[in-house]
Amino acid sequence: MTKQTRHHEWLSLIDVSGPFLAAPVLEKVFPQGLESVDPLKRRHLRQAYDEWREALDLEDPRLVDIHQAWGELVLTEGLDLNDEEGDTLRSGDRLPDGLSYRHPESSVTLNPAYVVVDDQHEDKPLMLVAVHGPEVDLDSTIEGDGWATSPAERMVQLCRATETRLGLVTNGERWMLVDAPVGAVTTFASWYARLWSQEPMTLQAFVTLLGINRFFDAKDRRLSALLDDSLQHQDEVTDALGKQVQRAVDVLIQSLNRANHDRNQELLKGIPPGELYEAALTVMMRLVFLLNAEERELMDVVKDERFQTYYAVSSLRIQLREQAGLHSEELLSHRRDAWSRLLAIFRAIYGGIEHEALRMPALGGSLFDPDRFPFLEGRIKGTSWRTDEARPLPIDNRTVLLLLDAIQLFQGRTLSYRALDVENIGYVYEGLLEHTVERAKEVILDLDATKSAKKPWVGLEELESAEEEGGKAVERLLKERTGSAISRVRNDLKKSVDPEDNARLLAACHNDQSLCNRIAPYFHLLRIDSWGYPLAYPQGSYMVTTGTDRRETGTHYTPKSLTEAIVTETLEPVAYVGPAEGEARENWRLKSSEELLDLKVCDPAMGSGAFLVQACRWLSERLLEAWQDEERAGKCIRIDGKSLDSLEGGEPLPRDVEERLLVARRLIAKRCLYGVDINPMAVELAKLSIWLVTLAKGRPFGFLDHNLRSGDSLLGIHDLDQLRCLDMEPNRAGSGRKLFAQAIDQAVDEAVELCKRLRQRLILDIHDVEAMAELDKEARRKLE
Structure with missing residues (x-):
C-alpha cells in the first residue's frame, strides 16, 4: 500500500465537513505514514469503550460516572494530553480565566469541560473540549434553552469568543474536531469510537493528529500549521476541480459538435452557440446536484437497489470504471448506453417515477426541464418530452466517464461533497461563466499556451499569411499567442508528425485531408483534449472560447468568511428589536416568527447566490429560536410556520430538529429571499446553491423559480x-x-x-x- 493510498484510506473513514487536512500535506509531515499506537493503549481503550457501551445499552445507574471516566481516559491516556506535571490539560477550578461565552439573546453560558493549555506561554488555550451526554446528537439543535444551535455550532461560538482556534466536542461515541480559524471557513472532522477497533487506522489518525505532539512539536508540524497548509491546498483543489469541469465541458461540446456534423448540421440547427454552452454547463450542474442528493440521501430512493443499479450517478461511474478495467477505455468509445441513462435520471428527477417496483416524486424545477434543451435528447426545439420520441445523441460511454470523473475525482481520490461547501461548488462553476461557445468563422487552432497568453488561439489563414513574410514572422506570431519562449516554438515547428498523431489530426479535421496537411506543420503547438485529439476547429465548428460575460456582468465568487460577517451585520438590526434603537446587546429581543417570515432580502446582483445562501442559513436559525420561544409561551407551530393558539386540525411542525431546520430554510427561501442577475446561468447557479441547503426529501424545488430571476436590476x-x-x-x-x-x-x-x-x-x-x-x-x- 502506498503512503498516498494509506492517507486517502483513513481520510475516507471519517466524516468531514469543510476543508480538512490535505493528503499532500500529510505525506510531507508523515512520510512513513501515521504514528503507531501502543498495543497496550489500544487494548485498554477497547476495554474501556466496551464497558461504556455496555453501561449505555443496559442503562446502568452508574452511567454518568462511567461516561465521565471514559472521556477522561481518551483525553489523558489515549491522547496523552495530561503531562507529568498535570498542567497541560485543565478542568474544573483549574480552567484559565476568560474561557466562557454568554449568548446575548438567551440565558445560555458556554464553558469548556477541559482545555489544553501552553503553560510555557501564560496558559494560552490551544484546544477547548466540550463533553455532552451520550444521548446528545452533536449536529442537532439543543432544545429548551432559547438558543437554537447544535453542540458543534456552540463550540464554534465558544472558540471564536475566546480566540481559541481548535475545539473538541464529544458525546462519548463521536469525537468531533472543530477548526474555527478567524476569517475563514469552519471545518468539522469526526471520529467514531466504535470504529477504533474495527478500523485501527482511524484510531491511529485520532491519536496522531490530536495527541500532545501536535500541540508542542516544531511549529510547522503542529495541527494548526497542518490545517493552514491544507487551507491553501483546498484552494488548489477547488481551482483544479474548476479546470477539470472546464475540460469536461469542452469534451461534451466537441461530442455535440461531432453528432451535429454526423447529422448534416441538422441536430443543432437554429440553436445559438451560447445556448449550446449553457446546455453543457447545465448537464454538469445537474450531475453535481445528483451527487449531492445521493451522498446526503436527500431522495428516498437512493437506498433502493434498483435505483443504485440503473439510475444513480455515483454507481454509474463505478460501473464504467469497472468496464474500463476489465477491457479498456477504448472499448467504452464504442458503447453509448451511459448517456441514455443520464437522460433517464434527469427525466426521473423532473417528472418522477410511478411504477410498482420504483416510485419517485416529481421534483420539477427549470434545471432538469427536458424541454429546456431538447437537442440533448436528439429532439428539435418545440417538441415535448412527454409526447415526442427522443433519439439520444451518440455520446459514447468514455465521454460520460470523463464527465463523471471530472466532478468526482481529485488526484485519484473520490471527492466527498459533504466536505465541499455550497460556496466551493459555486466558485467552481462561476469560473465557467467567463467562457462561451462560438462557431468558428474560419479554421481556428487552439494553442498549447502558457497562463500568461491572452489569445491562446490563431486562425490558420493568419498563420499562412505570416508564412509569406518568412519563418521569423511565424515564430513571432506563435510566440505572442502561446506565451512560450521562441526556442520552444522553433523546436515544435521542426518536429515531425507520426502516423498515429496524423490520424488523430485527420479526425479533428472531419476527415478533410487537405485541411489536415495544412495544419500538420503546427501539430506540436496545438492543445490536446482529454482523449488525445488535437484541438483544431474547421470552419463552422463549435468551439469553447473565453467570453466577457463574467467580467461584464460582475459575476465573481464571494468567500464564505466574508458572507458570514456581512450577512450577520446586515440582518441583526432587522431581525431583532434593539439594535436600531441603540440598545445594549443584552437588551435585544428577537422578533416573532411571523415578523421574521415577513422580511424581504434581495440581492440585486446575486451571482451564484453566496449572500442569499448565508442569509438563508442565518435567518432559518433565528426562525427556529423564535418558534422555540413561542412554543414555551404555549403556542402551536403549524407546518407552514404559522404560530397559532391551537392547530385546529392542521399539520404540526415536525419535532425532529433537523426536519425543522429544513422546513425553516425552505420557508425563508420561499418567503424572504429574492435575487436578480443579468447572467441567466448565474441565476441557475444561485438556484442550485439554495436548493442544496433547502432540499427536503420528496419536496419539489421549483419554488425558487419566481424568487430568483434573470434581468438587469439597474435598468429594469x-x-x-x-x-x-x-x-x-x-x-x-x-x-x-x-x-x-x-x-x-x-x-x-x-x-x-x-x-x-x-x-x-x-x-x-x-x-x-x-x-x-x-x-x-x-x-x-x-x-x-
Missing part, C-alpha cells in the same frame, strides 16, 4: 427594444411600437461617445478634475 430591462417600445414584451403580437426609437438610439450613441471621451480624458490627464466634471455632467444630461 433586458434590452433596449423594451425601452424603445415602452413595452416589457416588445416582440409579442400587437407590440413593436418603437415610439421613441430614433431619439433613444441617438441619446444612447451620444452618451456612449461621451463616456469614451471621458475615459480617454481620464487616461490623458487624471488630475484635470474640472474637465472630467464637465464631461460627466454633459454625459448625464444626454442620458437623462
Whole structure:
C-alpha cells in the first residue's frame, strides 16, 4: 500500500465537513505514514469503550460516572494530553480565566469541560473540549434553552469568543474536531469510537493528529500549521476541480459538435452557440446536484437497489470504471448506453417515477426541464418530452466517464461533497461563466499556451499569411499567442508528425485531408483534449472560447468568511428589536416568527447566490429560536410556520430538529429571499446553491423559480427594444411600437461617445478634475 493510498484510506473513514487536512500535506509531515499506537493503549481503550457501551445499552445507574471516566481516559491516556506535571490539560477550578461565552439573546453560558493549555506561554488555550451526554446528537439543535444551535455550532461560538482556534466536542461515541480559524471557513472532522477497533487506522489518525505532539512539536508540524497548509491546498483543489469541469465541458461540446456534423448540421440547427454552452454547463450542474442528493440521501430512493443499479450517478461511474478495467477505455468509445441513462435520471428527477417496483416524486424545477434543451435528447426545439420520441445523441460511454470523473475525482481520490461547501461548488462553476461557445468563422487552432497568453488561439489563414513574410514572422506570431519562449516554438515547428498523431489530426479535421496537411506543420503547438485529439476547429465548428460575460456582468465568487460577517451585520438590526434603537446587546429581543417570515432580502446582483445562501442559513436559525420561544409561551407551530393558539386540525411542525431546520430554510427561501442577475446561468447557479441547503426529501424545488430571476436590476430591462417600445414584451403580437426609437438610439450613441471621451480624458490627464466634471455632467444630461 502506498503512503498516498494509506492517507486517502483513513481520510475516507471519517466524516468531514469543510476543508480538512490535505493528503499532500500529510505525506510531507508523515512520510512513513501515521504514528503507531501502543498495543497496550489500544487494548485498554477497547476495554474501556466496551464497558461504556455496555453501561449505555443496559442503562446502568452508574452511567454518568462511567461516561465521565471514559472521556477522561481518551483525553489523558489515549491522547496523552495530561503531562507529568498535570498542567497541560485543565478542568474544573483549574480552567484559565476568560474561557466562557454568554449568548446575548438567551440565558445560555458556554464553558469548556477541559482545555489544553501552553503553560510555557501564560496558559494560552490551544484546544477547548466540550463533553455532552451520550444521548446528545452533536449536529442537532439543543432544545429548551432559547438558543437554537447544535453542540458543534456552540463550540464554534465558544472558540471564536475566546480566540481559541481548535475545539473538541464529544458525546462519548463521536469525537468531533472543530477548526474555527478567524476569517475563514469552519471545518468539522469526526471520529467514531466504535470504529477504533474495527478500523485501527482511524484510531491511529485520532491519536496522531490530536495527541500532545501536535500541540508542542516544531511549529510547522503542529495541527494548526497542518490545517493552514491544507487551507491553501483546498484552494488548489477547488481551482483544479474548476479546470477539470472546464475540460469536461469542452469534451461534451466537441461530442455535440461531432453528432451535429454526423447529422448534416441538422441536430443543432437554429440553436445559438451560447445556448449550446449553457446546455453543457447545465448537464454538469445537474450531475453535481445528483451527487449531492445521493451522498446526503436527500431522495428516498437512493437506498433502493434498483435505483443504485440503473439510475444513480455515483454507481454509474463505478460501473464504467469497472468496464474500463476489465477491457479498456477504448472499448467504452464504442458503447453509448451511459448517456441514455443520464437522460433517464434527469427525466426521473423532473417528472418522477410511478411504477410498482420504483416510485419517485416529481421534483420539477427549470434545471432538469427536458424541454429546456431538447437537442440533448436528439429532439428539435418545440417538441415535448412527454409526447415526442427522443433519439439520444451518440455520446459514447468514455465521454460520460470523463464527465463523471471530472466532478468526482481529485488526484485519484473520490471527492466527498459533504466536505465541499455550497460556496466551493459555486466558485467552481462561476469560473465557467467567463467562457462561451462560438462557431468558428474560419479554421481556428487552439494553442498549447502558457497562463500568461491572452489569445491562446490563431486562425490558420493568419498563420499562412505570416508564412509569406518568412519563418521569423511565424515564430513571432506563435510566440505572442502561446506565451512560450521562441526556442520552444522553433523546436515544435521542426518536429515531425507520426502516423498515429496524423490520424488523430485527420479526425479533428472531419476527415478533410487537405485541411489536415495544412495544419500538420503546427501539430506540436496545438492543445490536446482529454482523449488525445488535437484541438483544431474547421470552419463552422463549435468551439469553447473565453467570453466577457463574467467580467461584464460582475459575476465573481464571494468567500464564505466574508458572507458570514456581512450577512450577520446586515440582518441583526432587522431581525431583532434593539439594535436600531441603540440598545445594549443584552437588551435585544428577537422578533416573532411571523415578523421574521415577513422580511424581504434581495440581492440585486446575486451571482451564484453566496449572500442569499448565508442569509438563508442565518435567518432559518433565528426562525427556529423564535418558534422555540413561542412554543414555551404555549403556542402551536403549524407546518407552514404559522404560530397559532391551537392547530385546529392542521399539520404540526415536525419535532425532529433537523426536519425543522429544513422546513425553516425552505420557508425563508420561499418567503424572504429574492435575487436578480443579468447572467441567466448565474441565476441557475444561485438556484442550485439554495436548493442544496433547502432540499427536503420528496419536496419539489421549483419554488425558487419566481424568487430568483434573470434581468438587469439597474435598468429594469433586458434590452433596449423594451425601452424603445415602452413595452416589457416588445416582440409579442400587437407590440413593436418603437415610439421613441430614433431619439433613444441617438441619446444612447451620444452618451456612449461621451463616456469614451471621458475615459480617454481620464487616461490623458487624471488630475484635470474640472474637465472630467464637465464631461460627466454633459454625459448625464444626454442620458437623462
